[in-house]
Amino acid sequence: MRFPETVPSLHPSPRACLAGVAPYRPGKPIGEVQRELGLRRVVKLASNENPQGASPRALKVLRRDCREAYRYPEGASPLLRCALAAEHRLRPEWVAVGSGSDGLIRLLCEAFLEPAEEVIVSEYGFIRFSQNARLMGASVVSVPMRNWTHDLEAMAERVTSHTKLLFIASPNNPTGTYNTQQQLEGLLAKVSSRVAVVLDEAYCHYAVRYPRYHRSLPDLVLRFPNLVVLRTFSKAYGLAGLRVGYAVAQPHIVRHLDQVRLPFNVGVLSQRAALEALKDRAFVRKGVEGVEKGKRFLFEGLRALGSEVLESAANFLFVRVPCPARKIFEALLRKGIIVRPMAEYGLEYHLRISVGLPFENRALLKAMRDVLGKAKKTDHRH
Ligand SMILES: Cc1ncc(COP(=O)(O)O)c(C=O)c1O
Incomplete structure (x- = not known):
């Protein structure tokens, strides 16, 4: 099949201000990761959703x-x-x-x-x-x-x-x-x-x-x-x-x-x-308490792994990792864990990680330990 050639001057032109606007890139959806990597179980800690589910x-x-x-x-x-x-x-x-x-x-x-x-x-x-x-x-x-x-x-x-x-x-x-x-x-x-x-x-x-x-x-x-x-x-x-x-x-x-x-x-x-x-109200209270505990657990675990973690009053953590965040993001993805790199903010060494359920937080720390360990070894070799 032949596609029509694009002749820009004959297309409707968008408003001029759109030139500086990139489409929003949300956290990677679970379904997409499952399809792309052939994974069955995927943990999403990328969009600050409520890990308990809905009320x-x-x-x-x-x-x-x-x-x-x-x-x-x-x-x-x-x-x-x-x-x-x-x-x-x-x-x-x-x-x-x-x-x-x-x-x-x-x-x-x-x-x-x-x-x-x-x-x-x-x-x-x-x-x-x-x-x-x-x-x-x-x-x-x-x-x-x-x-x-x-x-x-x-x-x-x-x-x-x-x-x-x-x-x-x-x-x-x-x-x-x-x-x-x-x-x-x-x-x-x-x-x-x-x-x-x-x-x-x-x-x-x-x-x-x-x-x-x-x-x-x-x-x-x-x-x-x-x-x-x-x-x-x-x-x-x-x-x-x-x-x-x-x-x-x-x-x-x-x-x-x-x-x-x-x-x-x-x-x-x-x-x-x-x-x-x-x-x-009971659902909200329980969720907030769960997040507070999970946040402490992740905060300490990530710091112990050598990342800089900011104190957070929300349901996620802002983390500076010791090597390019994109690499860590991709390595975690291959292990079925979605986090959020912060490149759209111009921050190449930061990730945002949502607090999940206890098993999700444990999986994240375990995967981070592997990924950061490997990254260190590669650094030494270079
Ligand atoms: C600070 C802040 N405001 C607004 C939103 C948008 O949330 P929603 O449109 O789902 O209400 C978000 C989503 O993550 C957020 O982090």
Whole structure:
């Protein structure tokens, strides 16, 4: 078969700002690794999912209601919105529900960014902030970190009359570091209310046990009209595959998110499962405790193997390995373990490793021991 020749000038040209945007590369899926390497058992520690699985209460609702898949959902997710508002002692107009918190990052960019306006992010802040901003043609200002943590003072200083959004993730992905209440309030007091400050708390359930971790809801959104807090059902609630997240902010901001969202942006089953998962506090508590134990185990084990590991307030670890991370990633893959190399952040010697179940964490350490041992031997030979 002959394929038509590509004549670029005769093709529809994409928006100019797409030139600087690479498609997002998610953690390698289990199925892909099984197919490529012919492996049966694969452990995935690459996307910070909940290793316990989904909340059983949510699963029950999914089984009960699966026949409703033929119906359109209620577009504004009203029941979930009300439940979330009650959870945070606010009114439903203060909550927007979206397709994961990633969906809300996109909506914020669509609602607020004109081309060439500025967005402030942190050097190794969650990469989806800058990617979404660039899609709108915005200009991204990246502020160096301090000890692998968002430097909120320096970020506040970079605000200009062109700045529209400022993104913070706390705990941050991939570093696992967090900001304190004092740092956060300092930034909010300094930054003009014309700039929307987006605080992504995807991993807050794991971080609340750390004494200096900030408390944003509801107090800070009541006090600061430009603060937007993002949360997700993908982590502690175990529903990453259903794509549900939400934003909490004053109604004047939520109204604009509603203007740009797709009419049915969260599926009928996703809304119902999230509503149930929200009530399943025992599941969240158990998961957080499991992560805390697994994190200690991995932290100590990886350090004993000669890697530098950062203290993390989330459900993953940020690890500097003694040889190129790509090599370690590939060697682990051949042993059926998927982790995440950090090359997209320009970090060639770092991996991000999600905390798994005890057997998965043991398998990771065992495989790391083999792989790092082999890497050392090869180094000596050269
Ligand atoms: C800091 C942070 N924010 C947002 C997300 C997006 O999560 P989701 O779209 O599944 O809610 C992630 C995913 O890993 C994350 O690490």
